Each structure stands twice: as structure tokens, then as C-alpha cells.
Amino acid sequence: MRHLLQSLNSPPQLLNPPLSPPTSHSHTPPPPQNLIFRREIIITAISLPLLPTPSHAQPNDGEDPFTVTTDNCGNQTSIKKAFMDISIDNQPIGRILIGLYKDTAPLGSSRFISLLTGAAGISYRRKEFVKIMPNYVQHGGVRSYGVDAELARRSGSSVEAAEGLVAEWEAAAERCKGTKNTAGTVGIVVRDPMKPAPKVKLVARKGKLEIDEEEVGKEPNGTEFVIAVKDSPELDASTLVVGKVLFGMEVVERIAKVKTVQENTSSPYFRVAKLIGDKRAVVAERGFNRPYSKIIVTNCGLLE
Numbered sequence: 001m002r003h004l005l006q007s008l009n010s011p012p013q014l015l016n017p018p019l020s021p022p023t024s025h026s027h028t029p030p031p032p033q034n035l036i037f038r039r040e041i042i043i044t045a046i047s048l049p050l051l052p053t054p055s056h057a058q059p060n061d062g063e064d065p066f067t068v069t070t071d072n073c074g075n076q077t078s079i080k081k082a083f084m085d086i087s088i089d090n091q092p093i094g095r096i097l098i099g100l101y102k103d104t105a106p107l108g109s110s111r112f113i114s115l116l117t118g119a120a121g122i123s124y125r126r127k128e129f130v131k132i133m134p135n136y137v138q139h140g141g142v143r144s145y146g147v148d149a150e151l152a153r154r155s156g157s158s159v160e161a162a163e164g165l166v167a168e169w170e171a172a173a174e175r176c177k178g179t180k181n182t183a184g185t186v187g188i189v190v191r192d193p194m195k196p197a198p199k200v201k202l203v204a205r206k207g208k209l210e211i212d213e214e215e216v217g218k219e220p221n222g223t224e225f226v227i228a229v230k231d232s233p234e235l236d237a238s239t240l241v242v243g244k245v246l247f248g249m250e251v252v253e254r255i256a257k258v259k260t261v262q263e264n265t266s267s268p269y270f271r272v273a274k275l276i277g278d279k280r281a282v283v284a285e286r287g288f289n290r291p292y293s294k295i296i297v298t299n300c301g302l303l304e
Helices: 002-009 038-047 106-117 146-154 163-175 249-256 268-275 279-287
Strands: 080-088 091-100 129-132 136-139 185-189 199-205 208-214 225-228 239-247 295-303
Touching: 080 106, 080 249, 091 106, 091 249, 106 163, 106 185, 106 239, 106 295, 129 249, 136 249, 163 239, 225 239, 239 249, 268 279
Parallel strands: none
Antiparallel strands: 080 091, 080 295, 091 239, 129 136, 136 225, 185 225, 185 239, 199 208
16 A cells, blocks of 8 residues: 555656767767668669560570561572662763572563563663652663563563562562671662552543442552662662672662652652642652662673
8 A cells, every 4th residue: 555655656657768968078969871862763673774574575696676577588599690880960980780680580580681681682781860869779771661571572572560570579579587788788670659549530431420439549560670779668668679689789879869859758748749649749759769870780690
């Protein structure tokens, strides 16, 4: 009882009494180590790079993810060698030496050779380069009408489009899934992927109106060719690769630097005209990217 009365009369005791203020002789306790605040966690998380998820295919070690893959498209052996002498505004600028792939594109290579040697009755001699793009230069080939067609007919050949070229292009596209028109390759234009659909119109026949379709533009005749200055995957939809430049790439690069007619395909008027199949748009498009200077193949043929 006595102890109970003493406990009631004594002042209350705190379980955790406050610490006495530090004296001048006491040392300041060191700050706690390895403390990470919420703000620091957020900033660190934002600054970390995003890690790839397993669902996306990743490039192999040392492979640049932005390079154009070629698979086994470039592992081809040239069988024959051809040459082209080039001039700009009647000034010779050099020779281009081309190795032709006779095995992987026999029909395309044979057609290209016949136009180099003149065996088709007409050749690339005195014919012009008609288009210069950032990634490639394009030669106009020979025409399917007029003097060129007449000369080819007299020799028993034809400059009309050959179905076999398209078949070879399809086989090459199936065999090689990567970019086929890499820097330095030479290819024949065998189709036009941008060709508009046939134009529908009403035609009066025997006193009745009938729906008819008018073709806008023509498919390439398989004589135009391109030389890729850089990797040109945009050509894979239209071009059959038949060879590669072995020597004279500096001549091709000099052609690519010639000033050209400014392209105007972004104009809304041109887009509408092309969409509806207006022939004026087709004619205007032929003039885009055309060189102001005259770039001619002065001589061409095979090297034995």
C-alpha cells in the first residue's frame, strides 16, 4: 500500500525521455548512409535507357540495327564483263566496267548484253541517262516505237517487254529477302509499281454505252537500266539486278552530281491528277529529276 501511494505521488516518467541538447564538446552524429529518397528514384528511373522486350528481334553483336540487310543477295559471281564510256555535254568523263551475273539472271543478262553489243539491232550507244535520284541514276534505254523499234524489227528481235524478265524478278525476290539493289549494282527496270489503275470510261458501241478501261502509261520494255549509287531498297519492287560495277564507280558518282529538274510530286494538284489518271501528270512526271546536261553512253560492249 505504501509503495502504491508513493508511485501516485511521484511525477510521471516518460518511456523515451528527450535527449539532452549536445554540448560544445559533443560530436555531431554522422548523417545516415545509403538513404535513397523518392525523388532520386524517379529521376534515376527516367534517365535509364529502355530495355528491349523479348518479343522484338535484336541485332547480333556488332551489327548496326539501322543498316540494310542483304542476306545472300550480294554473294554472286560475275561471268562476263561489259563496259560503258560516258560523256557529259560531249566531254568524256571515264569508263564504267560492269560484271554481269549470267547464272542468277540469265535472261536479264542476255538482254542487257544484246543491247550493249548491238545484237538486238539497236544498242545503248548515243542513248541518254534520263533520271538522277539521290540513291541511283537511270538510263532511258531504247524506245518501243519509231526508229529504235524499226531497227530491232529488221534484226528479228523486239524491244517490247518480255514476260520472262518479270518471272526472273519474281524468282530473285523469292530467293533473296534482303535488299538486292545495293550500292554499285546494275539492274534492268522490268515493271512500274507506281503505275495507276486503268481509267474507267463510257464508250458508245453499236448504239449502246459500254464501260471500257483505258490503260494509263505503259509497262517498261525491259531496256531501261539503273546503277545504284547507294543502297536502294526502293528499287527492289521494279528492278532485276543483272550485275555490279567493278570499276569506275567515281564516274557513276559524277553522273549523280549533275543538276536536275526539281521534283514536284508533293503538289496537291499533281497528286489529284495522278490519282484520276490524268495523262498530263504522267508526262510531267517524266520530266522530274531529269538532268539539265546531256549524259550519253558514247560507246559500250563486252570485254573478252
